[in-house]
Amino acid sequence: MPGLILLSPEPLAGKTTVAAGLAQRFSTEGKTVSVRRMPGDDHAENDAALFSALKGASQDQAAAEVELIEAPAGDAASSLAEFPDARALIITSALTPMNVLADYCRQAGDRLRGAVINKMPARRADSLIAEAKAAGVDLLATLPEDRLLATPVLRDVVEALSAQTEHFDSGGLRPLDRPVIAPISADPGQGYFAGYGASAVIVRSDKPDLQLAALNASAGCLILTGGLPILSYVLERAEEDQIPLLRTGLDTITAVERIEAIFGSATFAGGDEKIKRITELMADWDLAPLFG
Missing domain, CATH: 3.40.1390.20 (HprK N-terminal domain-like)
Structure with a gap:
């Protein structure tokens, strides 16, 4: 199965959070999954350590049925070029203008499998989803604002x-x-x-x-x-x-x-409580488009 590369136009958008949640979903479905972090920014080392400690994740990338790859925020082209066969999933904050998200999504071309809007305020969810669709963004899912996930450890x-x-x-x-x-x-x-x-x-x-x-x-x-x-x-x-x-x-x-x-600006550090919470929030996501 080809890899899935997680991209975002800005730092602290939630790629690590989504990667951890996806790893748990695939693992509970009986798939062997590996998660890796590309170098290139200040968060890479801590994220890589988190992924290596994830329960259910395999360190054997060659044997994994699903490979998740978190790229540094920003330039999508170089990350996509490094993994030419990988599909792409884009994660962004609800604060990102939808025209900016749409432009960023276009960089992935036909490798794009959707976008995730993170930290979605409940009061603005309907309007932001409508804006995304109007801008031509293919949404895979949204993640609501969540106190536990925003909390520092x-x-x-x-x-x-x-x-x-x-x-x-x-x-x-x-x-x-x-x-x-x-x-x-x-x-x-x-x-x-x-x-x-x-x-x-x-x-x-x-x-x-x-x-x-x-x-x-x-x-x-x-x-x-x-x-x-x-x-x-x-x-x-x-x-x-x-x-x-x-x-x-x-x-x-x-x-x-x-x-x-x-609060709200610390990197995702993992821990049992946060891993459990993101797994709950992603439990009803339809993951079929990711590798379709």
Whole structure:
């Protein structure tokens, strides 16, 4: 079966996300599938590592029934020339003007098997689909805006905050989908945090009472701001449940601003929760046109 090359006119359009979802679909259908990442941009190394760790994906490209190839964003012609027999699937953001998408699709010629519009706002879905059809774009599918997929993982947060970590080995791909900022009051009790089901609590490093309350409420992670040392009994309590601790010298407001900045703009890092979510969102896609 010929390969399928995933192209996009702009970075962070969702090619890696779609590639991971397609790999899971083909794998569950009983096909052997390989996924590779072409070099050429800053994301290539991380994407290649993600693909090599995908459950159900084969590292033996020669033996695979389906080969998925993610190309760098931008120039489609050179990527298509490198794989002259591959079909093409184009992934783009809902922010891309439809005339730009149509022009980009034309570069693939008769090798094009469709386009996917990612991060589709529900309120604009009908109008954007109509615009795409009017521009001559052959849509394979759309992906809605999704909070979990847009969420950075803890590994991204560590980088954004230049944070030091404790108990982090197994938590790097955990999504930060429900962060909570601890209140100013001395100790609202763990019930305050339990009510949020927080994936992370952002708390000042000089507030051990709030830190313990969050840990006792099973917060998924503590992000401690201000740079002060973590007290020993807080470290011991976190160690009991292996709850990741991130310590940054930034103040709380700056830390929150940096975390906000990476929501929706971080690369797809994988992890079981995100892989499960993209597989669910793509479950009803008709994949027959891809190799027809």
